[in-house]
Amino acid sequence: MTVEEQYELNIGPQHPSTHGVFRIKVAMNGETIEDLDMIVGYLHRSMEKLSEERTFTQNIPFTDRADYLAAMSNNLGYCLAIEKLANVIPPQRATVLRVIFAELQRIASHAMANGTLVSDAGAWQTPLLYMFREREKILDLFEMTCGARLTTNYMRIGGVAFEPPDEFYPLLNELLGELPDKVDEYMDLLSTNEIFIARTKEVGIISPEDAINASLSGPALRGSGVPWDLRKAEPYCDYENYSFDVPVGNTGDSYDRFMVRMFEVKESIKIIKQALNELPSGMHKTQIPLALRPEPGQVYYRTEGPRGELGYFVISDGGPAPYRMHIRAPSLINLSLLKQLAVGSSLPDAVVTLGSIDIVVGEIDR
Protein backbone atom coordinates (compact mmCIF):
# COMPACT_ATOMS: atom_id res chain seq x y z
CA MET A 1 0.00 0.00 0.00
CA THR A 2 1.31 3.43 -0.84
CA VAL A 3 0.43 6.55 1.07
CA GLU A 4 -0.01 9.69 -1.04
CA GLU A 5 0.59 12.90 0.77
CA GLN A 6 1.39 16.37 -0.47
CA TYR A 7 4.40 18.05 1.06
CA GLU A 8 5.92 21.47 0.63
CA LEU A 9 9.47 22.12 -0.46
CA ASN A 10 11.34 25.39 -0.35
CA ILE A 11 13.98 26.18 -2.94
CA GLY A 12 15.92 29.26 -2.04
CA PRO A 13 16.11 32.15 -1.39
CA GLN A 14 19.76 31.13 -1.36
CA HIS A 15 20.20 28.16 -3.64
CA PRO A 16 22.64 27.45 -6.47
CA SER A 17 19.85 26.63 -8.93
CA THR A 18 17.80 29.79 -8.39
CA HIS A 19 20.18 32.29 -10.04
CA GLY A 20 20.14 34.79 -7.21
CA VAL A 21 17.99 35.60 -4.23
CA PHE A 22 14.87 33.98 -5.62
CA ARG A 23 12.59 31.64 -3.72
CA ILE A 24 10.24 29.01 -5.06
CA LYS A 25 7.76 27.16 -2.87
CA VAL A 26 6.63 23.92 -4.48
CA ALA A 27 3.92 21.55 -3.32
CA MET A 28 4.98 18.05 -4.26
CA ASN A 29 3.41 14.67 -4.31
CA GLY A 30 6.14 12.11 -4.51
CA GLU A 31 8.29 13.24 -7.41
CA THR A 32 5.62 15.37 -9.08
CA ILE A 33 5.10 19.09 -8.63
CA GLU A 34 1.45 19.89 -7.93
CA ASP A 35 1.68 23.60 -7.22
CA LEU A 36 4.33 26.29 -7.44
CA ASP A 37 4.54 29.73 -5.93
CA MET A 38 7.43 32.05 -6.62
CA ILE A 39 8.39 34.58 -3.99
CA VAL A 40 10.40 37.54 -5.24
CA GLY A 41 11.28 40.93 -3.84
CA TYR A 42 14.40 40.12 -1.82
CA LEU A 43 16.36 42.46 -4.08
CA HIS A 44 13.73 45.19 -4.42
CA ARG A 45 15.52 48.55 -4.30
CA SER A 46 12.60 50.71 -5.47
CA MET A 47 14.50 52.07 -8.46
CA GLU A 48 11.37 53.49 -10.03
CA LYS A 49 10.63 55.56 -6.93
CA LEU A 50 14.24 56.67 -6.47
CA SER A 51 14.46 57.77 -10.09
CA GLU A 52 11.69 60.34 -9.53
CA GLU A 53 14.06 62.28 -7.25
CA ARG A 54 17.12 62.27 -9.50
CA THR A 55 17.99 63.95 -12.76
CA PHE A 56 17.79 62.03 -16.02
CA THR A 57 21.58 61.60 -16.09
CA GLN A 58 21.79 60.51 -12.46
CA ASN A 59 19.41 57.65 -13.21
CA ILE A 60 21.79 55.90 -15.62
CA PRO A 61 23.66 53.98 -12.86
CA PHE A 62 20.35 52.54 -11.62
CA THR A 63 19.88 50.82 -14.95
CA ASP A 64 23.23 49.04 -14.51
CA ARG A 65 21.97 47.54 -11.32
CA ALA A 66 18.64 46.41 -12.72
CA ASP A 67 20.15 43.72 -14.92
CA TYR A 68 23.68 43.50 -13.62
CA LEU A 69 24.64 40.83 -16.17
CA ALA A 70 23.71 43.11 -19.08
CA ALA A 71 24.49 46.61 -17.86
CA MET A 72 25.41 47.93 -21.31
CA SER A 73 22.08 46.85 -22.81
CA ASN A 74 20.19 48.48 -19.95
CA ASN A 75 22.18 51.72 -20.24
CA LEU A 76 21.47 51.74 -23.95
CA GLY A 77 17.70 51.26 -23.60
CA TYR A 78 17.41 54.02 -21.02
CA CYS A 79 19.57 56.51 -22.93
CA LEU A 80 17.67 55.87 -26.17
CA ALA A 81 14.36 56.45 -24.40
CA ILE A 82 15.50 59.76 -22.95
CA GLU A 83 17.04 60.83 -26.25
CA LYS A 84 13.72 60.16 -27.94
CA LEU A 85 11.92 62.16 -25.26
CA ALA A 86 14.32 65.11 -25.36
CA ASN A 87 15.07 65.05 -29.11
CA VAL A 88 18.80 64.50 -28.61
CA ILE A 89 20.61 62.97 -31.59
CA PRO A 90 23.85 61.14 -30.74
CA PRO A 91 26.81 61.34 -33.15
CA GLN A 92 27.25 58.50 -35.64
CA ARG A 93 30.42 57.24 -33.97
CA ALA A 94 28.62 56.94 -30.64
CA THR A 95 25.83 54.91 -32.26
CA VAL A 96 28.29 52.42 -33.74
CA LEU A 97 30.25 52.18 -30.47
CA ARG A 98 26.94 51.49 -28.70
CA VAL A 99 26.19 48.62 -31.08
CA ILE A 100 29.65 47.13 -30.46
CA PHE A 101 29.28 47.27 -26.69
CA ALA A 102 25.66 46.11 -26.63
CA GLU A 103 26.52 43.07 -28.75
CA LEU A 104 29.60 42.28 -26.66
CA GLN A 105 27.30 42.43 -23.65
CA ARG A 106 24.86 40.06 -25.33
CA ILE A 107 27.65 37.52 -25.87
CA ALA A 108 28.76 37.83 -22.24
CA SER A 109 25.19 37.51 -20.99
CA HIS A 110 24.38 34.49 -23.15
CA ALA A 111 27.62 32.88 -22.02
CA MET A 112 26.49 33.25 -18.43
CA ALA A 113 22.95 32.03 -19.21
CA ASN A 114 24.03 28.92 -21.05
CA GLY A 115 26.84 28.20 -18.62
CA THR A 116 24.50 28.21 -15.66
CA LEU A 117 21.84 26.23 -17.56
CA VAL A 118 24.34 23.45 -18.18
CA SER A 119 25.38 23.69 -14.57
CA ASP A 120 21.71 23.32 -13.54
CA ALA A 121 21.44 20.27 -15.77
CA GLY A 122 24.14 18.60 -13.73
CA ALA A 123 27.38 19.26 -15.63
CA TRP A 124 29.05 20.75 -12.63
CA GLN A 125 31.39 23.69 -13.31
CA THR A 126 33.49 22.59 -16.32
CA PRO A 127 31.16 23.86 -19.12
CA LEU A 128 30.36 26.93 -17.03
CA LEU A 129 34.02 27.86 -16.88
CA TYR A 130 34.48 27.14 -20.59
CA MET A 131 32.01 29.91 -21.34
CA PHE A 132 33.42 32.16 -18.64
CA ARG A 133 36.81 32.02 -20.37
CA GLU A 134 35.43 34.19 -23.22
CA ARG A 135 33.17 36.26 -20.99
CA GLU A 136 36.23 37.22 -18.95
CA LYS A 137 37.92 38.69 -22.04
CA ILE A 138 34.82 40.75 -22.81
CA LEU A 139 34.72 42.06 -19.26
CA ASP A 140 38.41 43.00 -19.61
CA LEU A 141 37.50 45.04 -22.68
CA PHE A 142 34.76 46.80 -20.69
CA GLU A 143 37.17 47.48 -17.85
CA MET A 144 39.82 49.08 -20.06
CA THR A 145 37.14 51.28 -21.65
CA CYS A 146 35.10 52.48 -18.70
CA GLY A 147 36.81 51.15 -15.59
CA ALA A 148 34.07 48.75 -14.53
CA ARG A 149 33.38 45.15 -15.40
CA LEU A 150 29.72 44.68 -14.47
CA THR A 151 28.07 47.97 -13.52
CA THR A 152 29.55 49.84 -16.43
CA ASN A 153 27.58 53.13 -16.50
CA TYR A 154 29.10 53.65 -19.94
CA MET A 155 26.32 55.09 -22.10
CA ARG A 156 25.33 58.72 -21.75
CA ILE A 157 22.35 60.69 -23.00
CA GLY A 158 23.75 61.86 -26.32
CA GLY A 159 26.58 59.37 -26.75
CA VAL A 160 28.98 57.25 -24.75
CA ALA A 161 31.13 58.32 -21.82
CA PHE A 162 34.61 57.47 -23.10
CA GLU A 163 36.47 56.67 -26.26
CA PRO A 164 37.88 53.09 -26.09
CA PRO A 165 41.68 53.13 -25.57
CA ASP A 166 44.07 52.27 -28.42
CA GLU A 167 44.81 48.77 -27.13
CA PHE A 168 41.06 47.99 -27.21
CA TYR A 169 40.83 47.33 -30.95
CA PRO A 170 43.66 44.76 -31.34
CA LEU A 171 42.33 42.81 -28.36
CA LEU A 172 38.77 42.94 -29.70
CA ASN A 173 39.93 41.73 -33.12
CA GLU A 174 41.86 38.90 -31.50
CA LEU A 175 38.76 37.92 -29.51
CA LEU A 176 36.53 38.04 -32.59
CA GLY A 177 39.03 35.83 -34.41
CA GLU A 178 39.00 33.07 -31.84
CA LEU A 179 35.42 33.33 -30.58
CA PRO A 180 33.68 31.37 -33.41
CA ASP A 181 36.02 28.42 -32.86
CA LYS A 182 35.44 28.52 -29.13
CA VAL A 183 31.67 28.61 -29.62
CA ASP A 184 31.92 25.61 -31.96
CA GLU A 185 34.04 23.80 -29.40
CA TYR A 186 31.44 24.49 -26.74
CA MET A 187 28.61 23.31 -29.00
CA ASP A 188 30.52 20.12 -29.89
CA LEU A 189 30.93 19.47 -26.20
CA LEU A 190 27.24 19.89 -25.36
CA SER A 191 24.78 19.93 -28.23
CA THR A 192 25.30 16.26 -29.02
CA ASN A 193 26.01 15.18 -25.46
CA GLU A 194 23.66 12.36 -24.55
CA ILE A 195 23.16 13.39 -20.93
CA PHE A 196 22.59 17.04 -21.77
CA ILE A 197 20.03 16.11 -24.44
CA ALA A 198 18.26 13.79 -22.03
CA ARG A 199 18.02 16.56 -19.48
CA THR A 200 16.83 19.36 -21.79
CA LYS A 201 15.02 17.92 -24.85
CA GLU A 202 11.25 17.85 -24.44
CA VAL A 203 11.61 19.58 -21.07
CA GLY A 204 9.63 22.75 -20.43
CA ILE A 205 7.91 22.90 -23.82
CA ILE A 206 6.31 26.30 -24.54
CA SER A 207 3.92 26.48 -27.48
CA PRO A 208 4.15 29.61 -29.67
CA GLU A 209 0.57 30.60 -28.73
CA ASP A 210 1.32 30.41 -25.00
CA ALA A 211 4.61 32.25 -25.47
CA ILE A 212 2.89 35.15 -27.21
CA ASN A 213 -0.08 35.24 -24.85
CA ALA A 214 2.17 35.22 -21.79
CA SER A 215 4.18 38.23 -23.06
CA LEU A 216 7.37 36.21 -23.40
CA SER A 217 10.20 37.82 -25.33
CA GLY A 218 13.81 37.26 -26.28
CA PRO A 219 15.26 33.74 -26.55
CA ALA A 220 12.31 32.37 -24.55
CA LEU A 221 9.94 33.50 -27.33
CA ARG A 222 12.25 32.70 -30.24
CA GLY A 223 12.93 29.22 -28.84
CA SER A 224 9.24 28.51 -29.52
CA GLY A 225 9.69 29.39 -33.18
CA VAL A 226 8.39 32.98 -33.19
CA PRO A 227 10.86 35.09 -35.19
CA TRP A 228 10.37 38.29 -33.16
CA ASP A 229 13.45 40.40 -32.61
CA LEU A 230 13.12 44.14 -31.99
CA ARG A 231 16.44 44.74 -33.73
CA LYS A 232 14.62 43.62 -36.91
CA ALA A 233 11.04 44.66 -36.10
CA GLU A 234 11.66 48.11 -34.65
CA PRO A 235 15.30 48.90 -35.47
CA TYR A 236 17.19 51.27 -33.20
CA CYS A 237 20.87 52.32 -33.44
CA ASP A 238 20.70 51.69 -37.23
CA TYR A 239 20.38 47.91 -36.79
CA GLU A 240 18.60 47.83 -40.15
CA ASN A 241 22.01 48.44 -41.80
CA TYR A 242 23.60 45.29 -40.37
CA SER A 243 23.02 41.91 -41.92
CA PHE A 244 22.30 39.18 -39.38
CA ASP A 245 19.80 36.36 -38.93
CA VAL A 246 17.27 35.72 -36.18
CA PRO A 247 17.69 32.11 -35.02
CA VAL A 248 14.49 30.35 -33.89
CA GLY A 249 13.76 26.95 -32.35
CA ASN A 250 11.33 24.26 -33.43
CA THR A 251 9.74 22.68 -30.38
CA GLY A 252 10.12 25.37 -27.73
CA ASP A 253 11.87 23.12 -25.21
CA SER A 254 14.82 24.01 -23.00
CA TYR A 255 17.26 22.62 -25.57
CA ASP A 256 15.92 25.00 -28.23
CA ARG A 257 16.30 28.01 -25.96
CA PHE A 258 19.89 26.92 -25.29
CA MET A 259 20.61 26.57 -29.01
CA VAL A 260 18.96 29.90 -29.87
CA ARG A 261 21.37 31.60 -27.48
CA MET A 262 24.37 29.82 -28.98
CA PHE A 263 23.41 30.87 -32.50
CA GLU A 264 22.71 34.42 -31.34
CA VAL A 265 26.29 34.61 -30.09
CA LYS A 266 27.45 33.84 -33.63
CA GLU A 267 25.12 36.50 -35.05
CA SER A 268 26.44 39.04 -32.55
CA ILE A 269 30.00 38.32 -33.71
CA LYS A 270 28.87 39.10 -37.26
CA ILE A 271 27.30 42.39 -36.15
CA ILE A 272 30.41 43.49 -34.23
CA LYS A 273 32.64 42.76 -37.26
CA GLN A 274 30.41 44.88 -39.50
CA ALA A 275 30.27 47.66 -36.92
CA LEU A 276 34.07 47.73 -36.60
CA ASN A 277 34.39 48.01 -40.38
CA GLU A 278 32.21 51.08 -40.58
CA LEU A 279 33.22 52.80 -37.35
CA PRO A 280 33.36 56.47 -38.41
CA SER A 281 35.65 59.05 -36.89
CA GLY A 282 34.27 62.03 -35.02
CA MET A 283 32.88 62.86 -31.62
CA HIS A 284 31.71 60.15 -29.25
CA LYS A 285 29.26 62.39 -27.38
CA THR A 286 27.17 65.52 -27.86
CA GLN A 287 26.88 68.21 -25.25
CA ILE A 288 23.59 68.20 -23.38
CA PRO A 289 22.55 70.45 -20.47
CA LEU A 290 23.61 69.19 -17.05
CA ALA A 291 20.00 69.23 -15.86
CA LEU A 292 18.21 68.08 -18.97
CA ARG A 293 14.57 69.20 -19.04
CA PRO A 294 12.67 67.38 -21.79
CA GLU A 295 9.35 68.77 -22.97
CA PRO A 296 6.33 67.31 -21.16
CA GLY A 297 5.40 64.03 -22.78
CA GLN A 298 5.66 60.29 -22.55
CA VAL A 299 7.75 57.68 -24.31
CA TYR A 300 7.73 53.89 -24.37
CA TYR A 301 10.99 52.84 -25.96
CA ARG A 302 11.92 49.22 -26.41
CA THR A 303 15.21 47.55 -27.21
CA GLU A 304 16.12 43.89 -27.61
CA GLY A 305 18.13 43.09 -24.50
CA PRO A 306 19.80 39.69 -24.01
CA ARG A 307 16.73 38.49 -22.07
CA GLY A 308 14.11 40.02 -24.32
CA GLU A 309 12.04 43.11 -24.78
CA LEU A 310 13.56 45.73 -22.49
CA GLY A 311 11.24 48.71 -22.40
CA TYR A 312 11.53 52.07 -20.68
CA PHE A 313 8.28 53.93 -20.10
CA VAL A 314 9.15 57.48 -19.08
CA ILE A 315 6.87 60.44 -18.41
CA SER A 316 8.34 63.93 -18.21
CA ASP A 317 6.51 66.91 -16.74
CA GLY A 318 9.14 69.39 -17.95
CA GLY A 319 11.25 69.11 -14.80
CA PRO A 320 14.85 67.89 -14.44
CA ALA A 321 13.73 64.47 -13.12
CA PRO A 322 11.31 61.96 -14.66
CA TYR A 323 7.76 62.25 -13.34
CA ARG A 324 7.50 58.47 -13.66
CA MET A 325 9.90 55.87 -14.95
CA HIS A 326 8.88 52.26 -15.43
CA ILE A 327 11.21 49.49 -16.53
CA ARG A 328 9.48 46.75 -18.52
CA ALA A 329 11.65 43.94 -17.18
CA PRO A 330 11.84 40.84 -19.40
CA SER A 331 13.13 38.68 -16.54
CA LEU A 332 9.96 39.19 -14.49
CA ILE A 333 7.51 38.87 -17.36
CA ASN A 334 9.20 35.78 -18.83
CA LEU A 335 8.34 34.02 -15.56
CA SER A 336 4.60 34.33 -16.30
CA LEU A 337 4.50 30.74 -17.52
CA LEU A 338 6.71 29.19 -14.83
CA LYS A 339 3.83 27.74 -12.84
CA GLN A 340 2.10 26.17 -15.86
CA LEU A 341 5.41 24.70 -17.02
CA ALA A 342 6.38 23.28 -13.66
CA VAL A 343 3.09 21.74 -12.54
CA GLY A 344 3.06 18.08 -13.48
CA SER A 345 6.80 17.83 -14.06
CA SER A 346 9.53 16.68 -11.72
CA LEU A 347 11.68 18.99 -9.66
CA PRO A 348 14.92 18.54 -11.66
CA ASP A 349 13.00 19.31 -14.85
CA ALA A 350 11.55 22.48 -13.31
CA VAL A 351 15.06 23.62 -12.37
CA VAL A 352 16.26 23.11 -15.95
CA THR A 353 13.20 25.00 -17.26
CA LEU A 354 13.92 27.91 -14.95
CA GLY A 355 17.56 27.91 -16.04
CA SER A 356 16.60 27.90 -19.71
CA ILE A 357 14.29 30.91 -19.30
CA ASP A 358 17.31 32.82 -17.94
CA ILE A 359 16.37 35.27 -15.21
CA VAL A 360 18.35 37.94 -13.42
CA VAL A 361 16.92 38.69 -10.01
CA GLY A 362 18.07 42.30 -9.99
CA GLU A 363 15.85 42.93 -12.97
CA ILE A 364 12.88 41.00 -11.58
CA ASP A 365 12.82 43.01 -8.36
CA ARG A 366 14.30 46.31 -9.51
Added chain:
Amino acid sequence: MVLGSLQVPGKDLSELINNSFADTIQNYTEDWVELKIENYLQIIEWMQNDKNIDAAQLSNLTAVDMLDSFEIHVHLQSLDKQKLYSIKVIIDRDAPSIPSLSNLYLGANLQEREVYDLFGINFTDHPDLRRIFLWDGFAGHPLRKDFLQMENANPGLPRFPFEEEGKQER
Protein backbone atom coordinates in the same frame (compact mmCIF):
# COMPACT_ATOMS: atom_id res chain seq x y z
CA MET B 1 5.66 63.84 -30.90
CA VAL B 2 7.58 60.87 -29.57
CA LEU B 3 6.41 57.64 -31.17
CA GLY B 4 8.30 54.41 -31.71
CA SER B 5 8.25 53.35 -35.34
CA LEU B 6 5.77 50.52 -34.69
CA GLN B 7 3.36 52.61 -32.65
CA VAL B 8 0.00 53.32 -34.24
CA PRO B 9 -0.83 57.03 -33.85
CA GLY B 10 -3.70 57.65 -31.45
CA LYS B 11 -5.84 59.20 -34.17
CA ASP B 12 -5.74 56.07 -36.37
CA LEU B 13 -6.42 53.74 -33.45
CA SER B 14 -9.30 55.85 -32.21
CA GLU B 15 -10.91 55.68 -35.66
CA LEU B 16 -10.59 51.90 -35.71
CA ILE B 17 -12.21 51.64 -32.29
CA ASN B 18 -14.89 54.19 -33.13
CA ASN B 19 -16.01 52.19 -36.16
CA SER B 20 -16.95 49.26 -33.94
CA PHE B 21 -17.77 50.96 -30.64
CA ALA B 22 -19.31 54.41 -30.88
CA ASP B 23 -18.87 56.89 -28.01
CA THR B 24 -16.33 54.87 -26.06
CA ILE B 25 -13.31 57.10 -26.54
CA GLN B 26 -12.76 59.78 -23.97
CA ASN B 27 -9.83 61.49 -25.59
CA TYR B 28 -6.77 60.83 -27.72
CA THR B 29 -3.40 62.30 -28.64
CA GLU B 30 -0.64 61.05 -30.91
CA ASP B 31 0.72 59.01 -28.00
CA TRP B 32 -2.36 57.28 -26.59
CA VAL B 33 -6.07 56.63 -26.79
CA GLU B 34 -8.04 57.10 -23.60
CA LEU B 35 -10.90 54.67 -23.02
CA LYS B 36 -13.79 54.91 -20.61
CA ILE B 37 -13.35 52.45 -17.78
CA GLU B 38 -16.72 50.74 -18.38
CA ASN B 39 -15.68 49.74 -21.94
CA TYR B 40 -12.06 48.94 -21.14
CA LEU B 41 -12.26 45.14 -20.87
CA GLN B 42 -14.68 44.81 -23.77
CA ILE B 43 -12.52 46.83 -26.16
CA ILE B 44 -9.27 45.12 -25.18
CA GLU B 45 -10.93 41.74 -25.75
CA TRP B 46 -12.14 42.93 -29.14
CA MET B 47 -8.66 44.22 -30.01
CA GLN B 48 -7.17 40.84 -29.12
CA ASN B 49 -9.57 38.96 -31.43
CA ASP B 50 -10.07 41.43 -34.28
CA LYS B 51 -8.24 40.30 -37.42
CA ASN B 52 -7.18 43.80 -38.42
CA ILE B 53 -5.82 44.87 -35.06
CA ASP B 54 -4.59 41.45 -33.84
CA ALA B 55 -3.31 42.63 -30.46
CA ALA B 56 -1.95 39.18 -29.60
CA GLN B 57 0.57 40.24 -26.98
CA LEU B 58 0.43 42.47 -23.95
CA SER B 59 3.73 44.29 -24.07
CA ASN B 60 3.51 46.43 -20.97
CA LEU B 61 1.04 47.37 -18.26
CA THR B 62 1.77 50.03 -15.68
CA ALA B 63 0.23 52.88 -13.71
CA VAL B 64 1.01 56.53 -13.08
CA ASP B 65 -0.09 58.63 -10.11
CA MET B 66 -1.46 61.92 -11.44
CA LEU B 67 -2.22 63.31 -7.92
CA ASP B 68 -5.99 63.60 -8.53
CA SER B 69 -6.36 60.26 -10.34
CA PHE B 70 -4.47 57.18 -11.47
CA GLU B 71 -3.70 56.42 -15.08
CA ILE B 72 -3.33 52.84 -16.28
CA HIS B 73 -1.17 52.59 -19.40
CA VAL B 74 -1.47 49.43 -21.48
CA HIS B 75 0.73 48.68 -24.50
CA LEU B 76 -0.54 45.92 -26.75
CA GLN B 77 1.28 44.64 -29.78
CA SER B 78 0.68 42.55 -32.85
CA LEU B 79 3.67 40.43 -33.85
CA ASP B 80 2.26 39.54 -37.27
CA LYS B 81 1.23 43.06 -38.25
CA GLN B 82 4.20 44.66 -36.42
CA LYS B 83 2.12 47.27 -34.62
CA LEU B 84 2.10 48.69 -31.11
CA TYR B 85 -1.08 50.13 -29.57
CA SER B 86 -1.05 52.45 -26.59
CA ILE B 87 -4.17 52.59 -24.41
CA LYS B 88 -4.80 54.70 -21.35
CA VAL B 89 -7.58 54.60 -18.73
CA ILE B 90 -8.10 57.14 -15.96
CA ILE B 91 -9.44 55.73 -12.71
CA ASP B 92 -10.69 57.21 -9.49
CA ARG B 93 -8.02 57.77 -6.84
CA ASP B 94 -10.09 57.18 -3.68
CA ALA B 95 -11.17 53.61 -4.41
CA PRO B 96 -9.01 52.64 -7.40
CA SER B 97 -10.31 49.57 -9.18
CA ILE B 98 -10.16 48.30 -12.74
CA PRO B 99 -11.02 44.98 -14.45
CA SER B 100 -8.12 42.58 -14.73
CA LEU B 101 -6.70 41.51 -18.09
CA SER B 102 -5.32 38.25 -16.67
CA ASN B 103 -8.09 36.18 -18.20
CA LEU B 104 -7.21 37.50 -21.66
CA TYR B 105 -3.42 37.64 -21.34
CA LEU B 106 -1.39 35.29 -19.14
CA GLY B 107 1.34 37.93 -19.16
CA ALA B 108 -0.89 40.41 -17.30
CA ASN B 109 -0.84 38.37 -14.11
CA LEU B 110 2.55 39.42 -12.72
CA GLN B 111 2.39 42.98 -14.08
CA GLU B 112 -0.97 43.59 -12.41
CA ARG B 113 0.34 42.17 -9.15
CA GLU B 114 3.20 44.65 -9.38
CA VAL B 115 0.82 47.59 -9.90
CA TYR B 116 -1.39 46.34 -7.06
CA ASP B 117 1.63 46.14 -4.76
CA LEU B 118 3.19 49.51 -5.55
CA PHE B 119 0.07 51.59 -6.27
CA GLY B 120 -2.70 49.82 -4.34
CA ILE B 121 -4.94 49.57 -7.39
CA ASN B 122 -7.45 46.72 -7.18
CA PHE B 123 -7.80 44.48 -10.25
CA THR B 124 -11.22 42.82 -10.17
CA ASP B 125 -11.37 39.15 -11.25
CA HIS B 126 -7.61 38.75 -10.93
CA PRO B 127 -6.92 35.07 -10.13
CA ASP B 128 -4.11 35.69 -7.65
CA LEU B 129 -3.98 39.30 -6.45
CA ARG B 130 -1.24 39.42 -3.81
CA ARG B 131 1.69 41.71 -3.13
CA ILE B 132 4.70 40.69 -5.17
CA PHE B 133 7.79 42.67 -4.07
CA LEU B 134 6.81 43.90 -0.61
CA TRP B 135 5.59 41.76 2.25
CA ASP B 136 2.00 41.47 3.46
CA GLY B 137 1.34 44.14 6.02
CA PHE B 138 3.71 46.70 4.51
CA ALA B 139 2.11 50.06 5.18
CA GLY B 140 1.19 52.05 2.09
CA HIS B 141 2.01 51.79 -1.57
CA PRO B 142 5.39 53.35 -2.35
CA LEU B 143 4.91 54.53 -5.92
CA ARG B 144 2.06 56.84 -4.93
CA LYS B 145 3.31 60.40 -4.83
CA ASP B 146 1.92 60.92 -1.32
CA PHE B 147 3.48 57.73 0.06
CA LEU B 148 5.07 59.42 3.09
CA GLN B 149 1.76 60.98 4.14
CA MET B 150 0.01 57.60 4.19
CA GLU B 151 -0.88 55.99 7.48
CA ASN B 152 2.03 54.15 9.20
CA ALA B 153 4.34 54.80 6.26
CA ASN B 154 7.98 54.28 7.21
CA PRO B 155 10.22 57.02 5.82
CA GLY B 156 13.35 55.06 6.75
CA LEU B 157 16.23 56.24 8.88
CA PRO B 158 17.12 59.93 8.63
CA ARG B 159 20.84 59.04 8.52
CA PHE B 160 23.10 56.05 8.92
CA PRO B 161 22.80 54.76 12.49
CA PHE B 162 26.44 55.25 13.38
CA GLU B 163 26.27 58.93 12.41
CA GLU B 164 24.17 59.66 15.50
CA GLU B 165 25.82 61.72 18.19
CA GLY B 166 27.80 59.73 20.73
CA LYS B 167 27.67 56.64 18.56
CA GLN B 168 30.48 57.46 16.15
CA GLU B 169 32.29 54.21 16.88
CA ARG B 170 30.46 51.35 15.20
